[in-house]
Amino acid sequence: xxxxxxxxxxxxxxxxxxxxxxxxxxxxxxxxxxxxxxxxxxxxxxxxxxxxxxxxxxxxxxxxxxxxxxxxxxxxxxxxxxxxxxxxxxxxxxxxxxxxxxxxxxxxxxxxxxx
Amino acid sequence: xxxxxxxxxxxxxxxxxxxxxxxxxxxxxxxxxxxxxxxxxxxxxxxxxxxxxxxxxxxxxxxxxxxxxxxxxxxxxxxxxxxxxxxxxxxxxxxxxxxxxxxxxxxxxxxxxxxxxxxxxxxxxxxxxxxxxxxxxxxxxxxxxxxxxxxxxxxxxxxxxxxxxxxxxxxxxxxxxxxxxxxxxxxxxxxxxxxxxxxxxxxxxxxxxxxxxxxxxxxxxxxxxxxxxxxxxxxxxxxxxxxxxxxxxxxxxxxxxxxxxxxxxxxxxxxxxxxxxxxxxxxxxxxxxxxxxxxxxxxxxxxxxxxxxxxxxxxxxxxxxxxxxxxxxxxxxxxxxxxxxxxxxxxxxxxxxxxxxxxxxxxxxxxxxxxxxxxxxxxxxxxxxx
Numbered sequence: 001x002x003x004x005x006x007x008x009x010x011x012x013x014x015x016x017x018x019x020x021x022x023x024x025x026x027x028x029x030x031x032x033x034x035x036x037x038x039x040x041x042x043x044x045x046x047x048x049x050x051x052x053x054x055x056x057x058x059x060x061x062x063x064x065x066x067x068x069x070x071x072x073x074x075x076x077x078x079x080x081x082x083x084x085x086x087x088x089x090x091x092x093x094x095x096x097x098x099x100x101x102x103x104x105x106x107x108x109x110x111x112x113x114x115x
Numbered sequence: 116x117x118x119x120x121x122x123x124x125x126x127x128x129x130x131x132x133x134x135x136x137x138x139x140x141x142x143x144x145x146x147x148x149x150x151x152x153x154x155x156x157x158x159x160x161x162x163x164x165x166x167x168x169x170x171x172x173x174x175x176x177x178x179x180x181x182x183x184x185x186x187x188x189x190x191x192x193x194x195x196x197x198x199x200x201x202x203x204x205x206x207x208x209x210x211x212x213x214x215x216x217x218x219x220x221x222x223x224x225x226x227x228x229x230x231x232x233x234x235x236x237x238x239x240x241x242x243x244x245x246x247x248x249x250x251x252x253x254x255x256x257x258x259x260x261x262x263x264x265x266x267x268x269x270x271x272x273x274x275x276x277x278x279x280x281x282x283x284x285x286x287x288x289x290x291x292x293x294x295x296x297x298x299x300x301x302x303x304x305x306x307x308x309x310x311x312x313x314x315x316x317x318x319x320x321x322x323x324x325x326x327x328x329x330x331x332x333x334x335x336x337x338x339x340x341x342x343x344x345x346x347x348x349x350x351x352x353x354x355x356x357x358x359x360x361x362x363x364x365x366x367x368x369x370x371x372x373x374x375x376x377x378x379x380x381x382x383x384x385x386x387x388x389x390x391x392x393x394x395x396x397x398x399x400x401x402x403x404x405x406x407x408x409x410x411x412x413x414x415x416x417x418x419x420x421x422x423x424x425x426x427x428x429x430x431x432x433x434x435x436x437x438x439x440x441x442x443x444x445x446x447x448x449x450x451x452x453x454x455x456x457x458x459x460x461x462x463x464x465x466x467x468x469x470x471x472x473x474x475x476x477x478x479x480x481x482x483x484x485x486x487x488x489x490x491x492x493x494x495x496x497x498x499x500x501x
Contacts, residue, residue, distance in 0.1 A: 032250060033365070052271070052369070054263035055316045056255055060240035063255040071256045073264055073363050081364040083251045090316065095271040108254055 011101040013044040013110055015080070024080040026110075046101030047115065048076040055090045074099055074112055085111045116215040120341035120348040120500055123152025123334035124463040126456075129448030130298040131231040132328040137166070137173040141182040141227035144330035144453075148223070152334045152344045156186060159334070160219040162193045163209045165202030165226030166452035168241040173229045182225070199245035200401060202226060203455025204484030204493030207333060208356045214335050225332035226457065228450035238326050242451065245487035251362040259323055259402065261363060261488040263315040266404035269370045270317075273419030275407065277317065279426045281308035283403035284321045286431055287439050291446025293471040296457075298325050298448035308403075322403040327448035331457035341500055347467045352479070353386030353496040355379055361490040370419075372489030375412040379483070382494040383414075388479065390414035393436055393496075395465055395474045397458035399485035400443040409483055410438065413494070432472060440465065440472040455484035455493060462497050 014028045020036035026044070030037055053072030056063075063069070070086040072093070085108050086093065092114065100115035125147025127140050135143070141164065149156060164179040175181070179193035196206040203226030210224035230238055239257050246252040246261070269275045285305055291297040303321055311320040334344075341348030359374030360366045366373075383389060390413060398413065400406035407421035415436050416424045424430055430438040441447050441461035444454060462480035464470040470477075482495045 026250075052264040052268040054260045054267065054318070055313075056257055056260045057316075058235060058239055058257065058259065058314050059255060060243050060257060061234075061236040062240065064236050066255065069255055071254050071260055071264075073268075073369065081366075083254055083256060083362060083364045085254050095267070 011046055011103050013046045013101055013104070014041065015044045015078070016041050024078055026080065026082050045077050048074045048099055050093060050095065050097050050099045051075055051081070052095060053086055053090065053093055072112065082110060084109055087111055087113045117217060118338035119211045119214045119335050119351045120338040121333050121351065121463055122336055122341050122344040122348050123148040123154055124460045125151055126296055126331040126460045127329050128296045129327045129329035129450060135328065137169050137175055137178070137227055137229035138181055138185055140229065140328060140330035141225055142185045144227070144332040145182070145186055145223055145225050148332035148334050154221060154334050154344055156188060158221045159188055159191060159223050161191055161210065161213055161222040162188065163196055163206040163222065163224045164193065165196050165206035165455055166228060167197055167199055167202050168228065168230065168451060171241045172233045172237065198491040199486030200399070200451045201455055201484040201486035201491045201493055202452040203331065203457065204482070204495065205356060205455065205491070207456055207459055207495065208354050208493055210335050211351050211354055214337060220340070221334065221336050223332060223334055224456060225330060226453035226455055227330035228452040229328050230326045230450060231328050235326065245490065247361045251364065257315060258488065259315040259318050262402040262404055263318040264363060265369050265408065266317055269404060269407065272370055273422065275422035277309055278305055279422035280322065280403045280407065281305045282425045283400060283406045284308045284445055286425060287400060287443040287445040290440050290472050291442025294442050294447060295471065297442045297446055298327055299442070299446045318402055324401060324444040324449035327450040329448055329450035329457065330453045331460045333456055333459055338500060348500040349463045349466050349497050350500045351495065352388065352498045353382035355381030355494040357381065358491050359489040361487060363488060370408060372408060372412055372485065372492065374489050374492035375409060375483065375485060375494070378492040378494040379413050382496045386496045388496060393479050393481045394477045395437040395440055395462070396481040396483060397441055397443070397461050398438055398483040400439055400445050401449060401485065403445065405485065406438060406443065409485070413481070413483060432474065437474045440470060440474060458482040458484060459495055459497070466497060466499050
């Protein structure tokens, strides 16, 4: 990552492994895939592979001022997927390239960039 | 379960219907369907009404009983059905079940939507409520965006080309020219599609449906009574209804929608038919790539072969299976809550032999309705009553 020093300390992606269905999710409350409250919290690496992405040019009203912006589907190394904002020039992204967590926005969620 | 037939089908034109409220549109389509089936209003025992964004864009709740009241049907049970862009298909499914189970003899299924009075940003935000706000849509993803992500992955995995996807738009705009109910009645070329304005890369303007107003309605009754009302009743051979992941991240493979696969399996099993038996289909082309995915999920073409199929003309008139002869959502228009009923309206016209782009010898037709990025789907198989 080539982000500024503030970025290096911000980004920690929290997840959980459900003890009922065994699945991982990006959440620290209930399992997003079965609703169980029983699970073990863990910190995810934040490293993954970019599956696909798009640059949003017609945005919903609340994000209209930010457009264009890029949203992608990332498969984390732990095996779970996450839909997230991407930073960097969209023309330079390629399918299955490595990406890493760059920041976590309190409203928009995790933001990934090229690794 | 009793066999069920469609004896009346009605639809407003799709487009900017100025001066017509969301209720007016539904009433017009219902009256059209009742007149088509020569059914008297007092015979109707239930109304199922599909609607997705009426509360948000038209400031109107209580929509089903309100429409019934404006039809002079106050008193009957009225149910509004919301399943994103599959609301209309689910409404029909429930009307059919009500008659099949013997609860009612005559039921109305309808769908209505009023969208053109709102700004594009407001419509985009309203449609985005079909996704999961907490785990996906908070990122700023939109539905064009979700399907753009699907399109890029389909291209990566199967070698589907930008031009192949554009052919869906060319075909459907071409069909729309002849459909008097269609919002867009102008042909487009591959060159125009790939040069049109980017909406969510790689999806462009001509890959998307317009923002539309419109309504459609269907009257169903037991098949053994259908001939008393229409000379050419259409039998509901099978129906399927299934749910799927609400988000992209929940899916290991975003190039397929399991809800469509499940709904199709149910409908085909009920009908005792296979995809090869279908002559024409109205499929949910909410974006060009969605038609390609649907043709694969419905079993018309092998996985990854939907792109070459449309490019080589297999889904045009004279092809193996004619897809969206009405013009589809892309050209006919997509008043989201009405679409599921409108698709069936178009298949009914085809099977009666009086459609705009008539498929010769059409005996078996299919309608496929999809909500969100695959969160819900319905599949309806229809045929002429023997």
